[in-house]
Amino acid sequence: MNRESAVNLLLALLLIGVPLIAAGMGEPFYVTLATRVVVLALAAAGLNLALGLGGLLSFGHVAFFGLGGYVAGILATHAFNAEPLFAGIPGTTFMPLIWLVAVAVAGLVALPIGAISLRTTGVYFIMITLAFAQMIYYFAISWPAYGGEDGLSIYVRNAFPGVNTAKPLPYFLVCLAVLMATLLLFRLVEGSRFGSALQAARQNGTRLAAVGIPPFKIRLAAFTLSAMITGLAGALYADLNRFVGPSMLSWQMSGELIVLIILGGKGRLFGPVAGAMIFVCLEYVLGGITERWQFFLGLILLVIVLFARGGLLGLLSGKARHV
């Protein structure tokens, strides 16, 4: 086992161990905090596919996060009120179905957004993805049917077969299982032919085209897959807070996802996990001391960008390995 795998294992144990101990000690708050880590890590893991492997700095991934959240909120609301969505299709509180719809919606929206945005590069790509996210943000604000600016409450957390999701620990375990499955998928994709092409597209798009693989198609597929994962995280996040509102679509949230990845280690399997841990800990510990905790987050980010480009994982496990 190399050093990075050891660090990853340690992080995974920490992520499982802390909430188990907290639950044992009758401290459900910390379980909820850990769930927040897991869900943010999942959202960032999605972005990590586009940003870390593909070098696509999407500043609009919050759009898919928010869409996933609204899918969960809207389906749950319709089920709760026993009103059909449209054409007699009922809502649902069945989590696996909600996830499926969230993933599908995120993917379907990401496809055209990616197809347009990926014709640009660099700062234009950042701006155009941001613009799309802002469009969806204002759309959500101005749609009174689903709460507009006030958002939408999920009165009872949606259901997962065989699990009492209303309790913090079972819901944490559901989210953790989803995260671990996603990280496994990330690892597989990274080492696959598609992953090779995607990483080559980041390093040198011209080289990729010169061997006959169109970089645009590879990037579009990665962007869409990445959005689907972030959309799934959105659905889990809405259920965690039992609320979805326009704040889940705000551009600050997009920035936070990028910050998570940079804190943890761009392109690394457990980078989003490490990043989410640091972020939530700072938010909780420093946030308890001062309202201005993000000032300190900024300082830490500055130090990492200047002195530890590989993020926390780079610091702990050294240079990234490449076959």
Add this chain to the structure above:
Amino acid sequence: MSEPVLEIRDLRKSFNALKATDGVSLDLKPGQIHALIGPNGAGKSTLIHQIAGTLRADSGTIRFLGRDIGGLDMAARAQLGLARSFQISSLAQEFSALRNVMLAVQAKKGSSFRFFRQVAGDKSLIEPAMAMLERVGLAARAHVPAAELSHGERRQLEIAIALALSPKAFLFDEPMAGMGPEGSKQLTRFLDGLRHEAPMLLVEHDMDAVFALADRVSVLVYGRIVATGTVDEIRSDPEVRRAYLGEAA
């Protein structure tokens, strides 16, 4: 006479007032090495870029294997069998030499939209890629990241990638650039053997290599081909001597 593999007719490309390619016509025939020479700024690389698809021509046609490829992008042209090397090495820097070649093998074999099978243990990619590295004499450096290879090794790697595509034509843009005399000689011998695999359009400044290799030579000056012929014809052409070869010839 056999049909040309690559047929260029009246190609034109301007950058504002500068006519970089000014009515170029050229045929690359099977089994031949066709050298393109000319002074700096004559538009040799611009021409290669238009053939490979990095740049789009303003007018004129490029036919490859009888098909007009003017509307295709670089990836589509490469898939048809047009393999190029770059004047300045263009590699996936973080990947090892082997993975750079594996990428070409993967492209040749078909779909890159495979998400699960791991390339690290995929013999159908590794073995052909390794064979190409052996051919260019880079096998011992297979696991070194491209960024850490020497300049000459990167040139060899570019050739190995082109070979791995088993192309219908090679476009080599100054493959000897920056190589020492010994390296150039070795590469010249190597390229000599390639003409039977696929014809080659070769841009090169190393005149020894050009005169040793070329079946035909075209001289490009200010975007125009001023002469085309065999090595002997070009050597004795008074206009070429004046425009390009100068005192050296």
